[in-house]
Amino acid sequence: MDAEQKREKRLKTNEESLRELWDNIKRTNIRIIGVPEGGERGKGTEKIFQEIIAKNLPSMGKEPLTQLQEAQRVPYKINPRRKTPRHTLIKLTKIKDKDKILKAARKKKQVTYKGTPIRLSADFSAETLQARREWHDILNVMKGKDLQPRLLHPARLSFRFEGEIKTFTDKQKLREFSTTKPALQQILKELL
Structure with a gap:
C-alpha cells in the first residue's frame, strides 16, 4: 500500500469515527418535525413536548417526564425566510426513554399537535x-x-x-x- 492509499484510508477512518462520536452525542435526542411556528409562545418547548406525549401517547403521558433534560427549536441554517416550521430538538437524560417514546410513536402511526400531523424521529448527524x-x-x-x-x-x-x-x-x-x-x-x- 503506498502513502496515498494509507492517507485515504486513515482519512476515511477518521471521518467515520467523527460521525460515530457525533451520533453518540445525539443519541438521547428526539427530533420533532412539523410543529407550527408560534405555538410555543407563552408555553415553552418543554410544555409542547409534554402535551404531544400526553395526547398522542397516553401510556407514556401517565409517567412524569422528569427525563426531559432540554428542549429547543433548531435555528434555520440555509434560508431563514423558509415557510416550513423549524425542527424541535428534545434532549432526554436516558436513551431508554427515547426508545420507548419512538416505539410508541411508530405503533400509533400518526402523531399530531393541535390537529397538524407531526413526526418524531431519532436525531442523527447530517452524514448519518x-x-x-x-x-x-x-x-x-x-x-x-x-x-x-x-x-x-x-x-x-x-x-x-x-x-x-x-x-x-x-x-x-x-x-x-x-x-x-x-x-x-x-x-x-x-x-x-
Whole structure:
C-alpha cells in the first residue's frame, strides 16, 4: 500500500469515527418535525413536548417526564425566510426513554399537535441521515422480495439471505457480496 492509499484510508477512518462520536452525542435526542411556528409562545418547548406525549401517547403521558433534560427549536441554517416550521430538538437524560417514546410513536402511526400531523424521529448527524437515505431504494426492493431488511443503528443494512442474516455498512461491501450470489445480484441489478 503506498502513502496515498494509507492517507485515504486513515482519512476515511477518521471521518467515520467523527460521525460515530457525533451520533453518540445525539443519541438521547428526539427530533420533532412539523410543529407550527408560534405555538410555543407563552408555553415553552418543554410544555409542547409534554402535551404531544400526553395526547398522542397516553401510556407514556401517565409517567412524569422528569427525563426531559432540554428542549429547543433548531435555528434555520440555509434560508431563514423558509415557510416550513423549524425542527424541535428534545434532549432526554436516558436513551431508554427515547426508545420507548419512538416505539410508541411508530405503533400509533400518526402523531399530531393541535390537529397538524407531526413526526418524531431519532436525531442523527447530517452524514448519518444521508447514509440512511442511500439505503432507501434497496430497502424497498428487498421488502418486495421478502428478504426482511432492516436499517440498523446508525446506517447499516441488515437482511436475511439463504437462511443467514447479512449486515453491510456501505453499498460497496453489498456490491462485492452480491457478485458471489447471482440471485441477490439479479434482485439488486439496477440499484448497485
